Amino acid sequence: MRLVAEDLTVARADRIFFRGVAFGVEEGEALLVTGPNGVGKSTLLRMIAGLLPVPDGRIALEGMDDRSLVEASHYLGHRNAMKQDMSVRENLTFWRQFMHDDRFGDGAPLFEATESLGLGGLEHLPFGYLSAGQQRRMAMARLLMVHRPVWILDEPTAALDAASSEMFAGLVGNHMAAGGIVVAATHQPLGLDAVHSLALDPKDRAVEFAADPFAQDGIA
Ligand SMILES: Nc1ncnc2c1ncn2[C@@H]1O[C@H](COP(=O)(O)OP(=O)(O)OP(=O)(O)O)[C@@H](O)[C@H]1O
Numbered sequence: 001m002r003l004v005a006e007d008l009t010v011a012r013a014d015r016i017f018f019r020g021v022a023f024g025v026e027e028g029e030a031l032l033v034t035g036p037n038g039v040g041k042s043t044l045l046r047m048i049a050g051l052l053p054v055p056d057g058r059i060a061l062e063g064m065d066d067r068s069l070v071e072a073s074h075y076l077g078h079r080n081a082m083k084q085d086m087s088v089r090e091n092l093t094f095w096r097q098f099m100h101d102d103r104f105g106d107g108a109p110l111f112e113a114t115e116s117l118g119l120g121g122l123e124h125l126p127f128g129y130l131s132a133g134q135q136r137r138m139a140m141a142r143l144l145m146v147h148r149p150v151w152i153l154d155e156p157t158a159a160l161d162a163a164s165s166e167m168f169a170g171l172v173g174n175h176m177a178a179g180g181i182v183v184a185a186t187h188q189p190l191g192l193d194a195v196h197s198l199a200l201d202p203k204d205r206a207v208e209f210a211a212d213p214f215a216q217d218g219i220a
Pocket residue numbers: 012013035036037038039040041042043044185219220
């Protein structure tokens with residue numbers, strides 16, 4: 001299994017940020033995407049996750065003929081994608097049912113996943129009752145509850161204290177040791193081995209408009 005990008009154009013709506021982006025990430029490796037605010041890290045991650053179109057070039061997961069990159073990926077964005085008024089258990093159960101795929105086998109049971117994140121016993125609470133760091137960690141439980149070989153993580157540790165960041169680095173390290181691939185946008189080192197880095201530099205930004213910059217169609 002290998003995640004590859006070739007001659008990729010990174011663009012959002014009608015704005016082209018970078019051309020010719022390329023990388024390759026093997027099993028057991030991570031790619032850290034770095035760069036200042038607004039440079040295009042989240043845009044690139046959303047393209048890899050299939051949430052934004054690829055205007056030019058190619059992103060693919062090679063060596064998994066029966067599964068597309070989107071099917072093989074977990075995407076943890078800036079936001080946690082959990083309903084504030086629903087309990088933690090209801091939120092996580094929804095995600096397991098929504099993402100379950102027999103081809104990948106079963107993940108950890110709900111209570112084991114929350115325990116692994118140091119949050120066992122809080123499953124009955126409305127998600128909105130948890131602190132910002134607890135919410136972030138609970139959102140990570142779905143990475144454990146549903147197997148996906150590729151984890152796409154947007155600033156995963158932004159709300160976490162040092163101990164929680166270290167715990168998360170351990171989970172990511174386990175995923176990589178089991179042959180998983182990680183792509184993470186981050187402003188902080190994640191403490192991982194086998195890491196490639198892709199620094200998006202504003203100096204290299206293309207900043208082109210692909211079409212009428214005032215057109216509203218296609219705003220993602
Ligand atoms: N929905 C959208 N439609 C059009 N442009 C957007 C949209 N969301 C973000 N942008 C623009 O795309 C550019 C890149 O944003 P992006 O979120 O990818 O940056 P980033 O590197 O992840 O930043 P940060 O470090 O602040 O998270 C920014 O100029 C931003 O204003």
